[in-house]
Amino acid sequence: MRITDPNFFMVSADELAPKILGKILVRNINGQLIKVKIVETEAYDGKIDRACHAHLENKSRWKAAALSNRGGCTYIYLIYGMYYCFNIASSLKGDPQGVLIRAAEPLGHHTIQVTSLHDKNKKFHYYTNGPGKLCRALNIDISLNHVDLTTSNLIYLEDQPELSKDEIVITKRINIDYAGNDKDRLWRFYIKNNPFVSRK
Protein backbone atom coordinates (compact mmCIF):
# COMPACT_ATOMS: atom_id res chain seq x y z
CA MET A 1 0.00 0.00 0.00
CA ARG A 2 1.27 3.41 -0.98
CA ILE A 3 1.83 5.89 1.88
CA THR A 4 -0.46 8.87 1.21
CA ASP A 5 -0.90 10.22 4.74
CA PRO A 6 1.37 13.23 5.40
CA ASN A 7 1.13 12.51 9.12
CA PHE A 8 3.41 9.51 8.59
CA PHE A 9 6.25 11.96 7.81
CA MET A 10 5.31 14.72 10.24
CA VAL A 11 7.45 13.50 13.11
CA SER A 12 10.98 14.47 14.12
CA ALA A 13 13.82 13.37 11.82
CA ASP A 14 15.37 11.05 14.41
CA GLU A 15 11.99 9.34 14.73
CA LEU A 16 11.30 9.15 11.00
CA ALA A 17 14.76 7.82 10.07
CA PRO A 18 14.37 4.39 11.74
CA LYS A 19 10.65 4.36 10.91
CA ILE A 20 11.25 4.27 7.15
CA LEU A 21 13.78 1.43 7.28
CA GLY A 22 12.27 -1.49 5.38
CA LYS A 23 9.80 0.71 3.49
CA ILE A 24 9.71 0.45 -0.31
CA LEU A 25 10.89 3.41 -2.36
CA VAL A 26 9.18 3.46 -5.76
CA ARG A 27 10.54 5.42 -8.72
CA ASN A 28 8.53 5.79 -11.91
CA ILE A 29 10.80 6.28 -14.94
CA ASN A 30 8.73 6.64 -18.10
CA GLY A 31 6.16 4.21 -16.75
CA GLN A 32 8.65 1.62 -15.52
CA LEU A 33 8.37 1.20 -11.75
CA ILE A 34 11.70 0.63 -10.00
CA LYS A 35 11.35 -0.57 -6.41
CA VAL A 36 14.00 -0.66 -3.70
CA LYS A 37 13.85 -1.37 0.03
CA ILE A 38 15.30 1.37 2.23
CA VAL A 39 18.04 -0.12 4.43
CA GLU A 40 20.09 2.85 5.70
CA THR A 41 19.11 6.38 6.79
CA GLU A 42 20.43 9.42 8.68
CA ALA A 43 18.55 12.16 10.56
CA TYR A 44 19.33 15.90 10.31
CA ASP A 45 17.76 18.71 12.35
CA GLY A 46 18.39 22.32 11.33
CA LYS A 47 17.43 23.77 14.71
CA ILE A 48 20.19 22.14 16.75
CA ASP A 49 22.46 20.21 14.38
CA ARG A 50 25.53 21.79 12.77
CA ALA A 51 25.70 18.92 10.30
CA CYS A 52 22.35 19.92 8.82
CA HIS A 53 22.29 22.04 5.66
CA ALA A 54 19.51 24.11 7.24
CA HIS A 55 21.46 25.00 10.37
CA LEU A 56 21.71 28.73 11.13
CA GLU A 57 25.46 28.74 10.43
CA ASN A 58 24.84 27.35 6.96
CA LYS A 59 23.48 30.22 4.93
CA SER A 60 22.05 28.24 2.07
CA ARG A 61 18.59 29.68 1.55
CA TRP A 62 17.22 27.13 -0.86
CA LYS A 63 18.46 24.13 1.10
CA ALA A 64 16.84 25.46 4.27
CA ALA A 65 13.64 26.13 2.34
CA ALA A 66 13.48 22.56 1.04
CA LEU A 67 14.07 21.07 4.49
CA SER A 68 11.45 23.43 5.93
CA ASN A 69 8.73 21.94 3.79
CA ARG A 70 6.07 19.81 5.40
CA GLY A 71 7.16 16.25 6.18
CA GLY A 72 6.95 14.01 3.14
CA CYS A 73 8.47 16.45 0.64
CA THR A 74 11.80 15.76 -1.06
CA TYR A 75 15.06 17.62 -0.52
CA ILE A 76 17.69 16.83 -3.17
CA TYR A 77 21.08 18.45 -3.64
CA LEU A 78 24.25 18.03 -5.70
CA ILE A 79 27.33 17.01 -3.73
CA TYR A 80 30.97 17.20 -4.90
CA GLY A 81 29.78 18.34 -8.29
CA MET A 82 28.84 14.83 -9.39
CA TYR A 83 26.37 13.03 -7.12
CA TYR A 84 22.90 13.79 -5.89
CA CYS A 85 21.64 12.95 -2.40
CA PHE A 86 18.00 12.15 -1.71
CA ASN A 87 16.30 13.32 1.49
CA ILE A 88 12.77 13.31 2.86
CA ALA A 89 11.72 16.37 4.86
CA SER A 90 10.12 15.56 8.21
CA SER A 91 8.18 17.38 10.93
CA LEU A 92 5.88 20.38 10.33
CA LYS A 93 6.18 23.06 7.66
CA GLY A 94 8.68 25.63 8.89
CA ASP A 95 10.66 23.12 10.98
CA PRO A 96 13.79 22.28 8.94
CA GLN A 97 14.38 18.59 9.53
CA GLY A 98 15.01 15.72 7.14
CA VAL A 99 16.16 12.16 6.60
CA LEU A 100 18.96 11.24 4.17
CA ILE A 101 18.40 7.94 2.37
CA ARG A 102 21.88 6.40 2.28
CA ALA A 103 21.28 2.92 0.87
CA ALA A 104 18.62 0.58 -0.45
CA GLU A 105 18.14 -3.00 -1.56
CA PRO A 106 17.08 -3.41 -5.21
CA LEU A 107 13.92 -5.45 -5.74
CA GLY A 108 12.72 -7.19 -8.87
CA HIS A 109 13.60 -7.04 -12.51
CA HIS A 110 15.48 -3.74 -12.56
CA THR A 111 18.22 -5.30 -10.47
CA ILE A 112 19.08 -7.66 -13.30
CA GLN A 113 19.17 -4.87 -15.87
CA VAL A 114 21.53 -2.76 -13.81
CA THR A 115 23.80 -5.75 -13.32
CA SER A 116 24.11 -6.73 -16.93
CA LEU A 117 24.64 -3.18 -18.12
CA HIS A 118 27.21 -1.85 -15.73
CA ASP A 119 28.70 -4.19 -13.18
CA LYS A 120 31.77 -6.10 -14.26
CA ASN A 121 31.84 -8.15 -11.07
CA LYS A 122 28.15 -9.08 -11.05
CA LYS A 123 27.64 -7.64 -7.60
CA PHE A 124 24.17 -6.42 -8.30
CA HIS A 125 23.85 -4.36 -5.13
CA TYR A 126 26.76 -2.25 -6.27
CA TYR A 127 24.67 0.67 -7.43
CA THR A 128 22.37 1.32 -4.47
CA ASN A 129 24.69 0.94 -1.45
CA GLY A 130 25.46 4.64 -0.98
CA PRO A 131 23.54 7.92 -1.24
CA GLY A 132 25.17 9.04 -4.49
CA LYS A 133 24.95 5.65 -6.16
CA LEU A 134 21.33 5.21 -5.11
CA CYS A 135 20.33 8.44 -6.85
CA ARG A 136 22.24 7.45 -9.95
CA ALA A 137 20.54 4.04 -10.03
CA LEU A 138 17.07 5.56 -9.62
CA ASN A 139 17.72 8.50 -11.95
CA ILE A 140 17.07 10.97 -9.13
CA ASP A 141 18.31 14.51 -9.82
CA ILE A 142 17.55 18.11 -8.85
CA SER A 143 14.36 18.10 -10.92
CA LEU A 144 12.79 15.99 -8.15
CA ASN A 145 13.50 18.59 -5.44
CA HIS A 146 10.38 19.86 -3.62
CA VAL A 147 8.27 16.88 -4.74
CA ASP A 148 5.53 15.68 -2.37
CA LEU A 149 5.95 11.94 -1.87
CA THR A 150 2.33 11.58 -0.77
CA THR A 151 0.95 12.80 -4.11
CA SER A 152 3.68 12.47 -6.78
CA ASN A 153 3.47 9.88 -9.55
CA LEU A 154 7.23 10.03 -10.06
CA ILE A 155 8.43 8.94 -6.63
CA TYR A 156 6.71 7.66 -3.51
CA LEU A 157 6.88 5.16 -0.64
CA GLU A 158 5.01 1.92 -0.03
CA ASP A 159 4.29 0.79 3.52
CA GLN A 160 5.80 -2.32 5.07
CA PRO A 161 5.55 -3.76 8.58
CA GLU A 162 7.59 -1.78 11.09
CA LEU A 163 10.92 -3.39 12.05
CA SER A 164 11.62 -4.40 15.63
CA LYS A 165 14.36 -2.61 17.57
CA ASP A 166 16.71 -5.58 17.50
CA GLU A 167 16.72 -5.52 13.69
CA ILE A 168 18.12 -1.96 13.63
CA VAL A 169 21.72 -0.84 14.22
CA ILE A 170 22.30 2.75 15.46
CA THR A 171 25.62 4.57 14.86
CA LYS A 172 27.16 7.99 14.29
CA ARG A 173 26.61 9.63 10.90
CA ILE A 174 29.09 9.44 8.02
CA ASN A 175 31.44 12.20 6.77
CA ILE A 176 30.32 15.11 8.94
CA ASP A 177 33.57 15.70 10.83
CA TYR A 178 33.15 19.46 10.30
CA ALA A 179 30.06 19.49 12.58
CA GLY A 180 31.78 19.74 15.98
CA ASN A 181 30.04 17.87 18.79
CA ASP A 182 27.07 17.16 16.56
CA LYS A 183 29.11 14.59 14.65
CA ASP A 184 28.70 12.30 17.67
CA ARG A 185 24.89 12.18 17.56
CA LEU A 186 23.62 8.64 17.10
CA TRP A 187 21.43 9.52 14.13
CA ARG A 188 22.41 6.88 11.58
CA PHE A 189 20.19 3.82 11.33
CA TYR A 190 20.53 0.68 9.25
CA ILE A 191 19.06 -2.81 9.01
CA LYS A 192 21.22 -5.33 10.87
CA ASN A 193 23.09 -7.80 8.63
CA ASN A 194 21.72 -6.31 5.44
CA PRO A 195 24.39 -6.60 2.69
CA PHE A 196 23.27 -3.41 0.91
CA VAL A 197 24.27 -1.05 3.73
CA SER A 198 27.00 1.38 2.60
CA ARG A 199 29.38 0.72 5.52
CA LYS A 200 29.51 -1.31 8.70
Add this chain to the structure above:
DNA sequence: CCTGCGATCGTCT
Protein backbone atom coordinates in the same frame (compact mmCIF):
# COMPACT_ATOMS: atom_id res chain seq x y z
C1' DC B 1 42.42 -3.34 7.40
C1' DC B 2 43.55 1.64 6.67
C1' DT B 3 44.64 6.49 4.53
C1' DG B 4 45.00 9.72 0.60
C1' DC B 5 43.52 11.72 -3.60
C1' DG B 6 41.20 13.31 -7.95
C1' DA B 7 36.92 14.08 -10.31
C1' DT B 8 33.58 17.97 -10.83
C1' DC B 9 30.32 22.05 -10.10
C1' DG B 10 26.68 24.85 -7.64
C1' DT B 11 26.77 27.79 -3.84
C1' DC B 12 28.72 30.86 -0.75
C1' DT B 13 32.73 34.11 0.71
Add this chain to the structure above:
DNA sequence: GACGATCGCAGGA
Protein backbone atom coordinates in the same frame (compact mmCIF):
# COMPACT_ATOMS: atom_id res chain seq x y z
C1' DG C 1 38.68 31.10 -4.49
C1' DA C 2 37.05 27.33 -1.25
C1' DC C 3 34.36 23.61 -0.10
C1' DG C 4 31.15 19.58 0.26
C1' DA C 5 25.67 14.47 4.03
C1' DT C 6 30.49 10.87 -2.41
C1' DC C 7 32.89 7.45 -4.92
C1' DG C 8 36.45 4.46 -6.85
C1' DC C 9 41.05 3.61 -7.05
C1' DA C 10 45.87 3.33 -5.46
C1' DG C 11 49.15 2.25 -2.12
C1' DG C 12 50.81 0.84 2.55
C1' DA C 13 50.48 -1.84 7.07
